Amino acid sequence: MRFTKIQTKLARRDNYGHKRSKSDISYLVVHYTGGDGDTAAENATYFSRDFTETSAHYFVDEREVWRSVPDDYVAWHCGTKGTYYHPSCRNQNSIGIELCSRESEGGYYFSSATRARAVQLAKQLMRKYGIPIQNVVRHYDVTHKQCPAPFVQESYAWSQFRAELEREEDEELTIYHKLEDVPAWGKETVQQLLDKGWLAGNNEGDLDLEHYMLRTLVVGFRAGLFK
Ligand SMILES: [Zn+2]
Known part of the structure; x- marks a missing residue:
């Protein structure tokens, strides 16, 4: 996985809360x-x-990530004196990520570079702290504040962002060498093509099958091209 370089300039000490255990971090x-x-x-x-x-x-912006509060300190980003709409996500057990926004006549938006960088950072943190995808939430989900506006006004954009967090790393670059390596959605196709002798790989029995090639074969298989 690609790691995002993180620069640090800590917030004033009176702008954030107490030290916590890293095992508290779950959102x-x-x-x-x-x-x-x-x-x-x-x-x-x-x-x-x-x-x-x-x-x-x-x-997070288009080009950089800056750390403002260490992970093992509580930041004040999703608290409210009003109503909590999320049963358990609070400042105490979460990490807050701010995406720098832009504004147009249509409202606020994130540039694709900022989104991509935020995806990288979020994946890194999810892996580090074992945070599952269902525990990645919007500020809106916690307090109903209209934040982050681009992901509240368009819930589709939020779904897409979350889908990117779930995507396997660099699967586009994967090469499948053996039938066992092939993901479940491609196994039947590869098996049939091997059985028919239409797919043989190289001399050593190495399939040497690129991800995009596999996808193409599966589409062809489903379309009945190899009957
Ligand atoms: Zn917010």
Whole structure:
């Protein structure tokens, strides 16, 4: 997996909470900055300097990730004096990620580079702390705040973002060498093509089958091209 380089500029100490155990971390909460072309570094600087009484662990933009609160400290990003709509996600057990936003006449949006970087960071954190996909939530899911606006106004965009978090790493680059390596959705196709002798691999019995080739074969198989 690709690791995102993370730079650090910690928030003012009175902008975040107490130390916690890393085993407390079981949710990721996604936010947007509500800015228009602001950068992760600018946000980190702002929270390091100004007294805000709010905070987040990470800021993400098109090019960088900045850490503002260490993972093993509580950040103040999804608390409310009002109603909690999520049964268990709180500041105490979550990591807050802020995505820098942009604004157009149609409203706020995230650039694709910012999204891609946030996906990378989120995957990294999910793996590190064993956070399952159902525990990756929007600020909106916790308190009904309209945050992150691009993922609240368009729930489809949020579903897509979550789907990207579940996607296997670099599967496009995978080469399947043996029948056992082939994912379940492709096994029958490969088996049949081997049985018919239409797929043989190289001399050593190595299938040497690229992911895209496998997909193409499966589509052809389903279309009945190999009957
Ligand atoms: Zn938020």
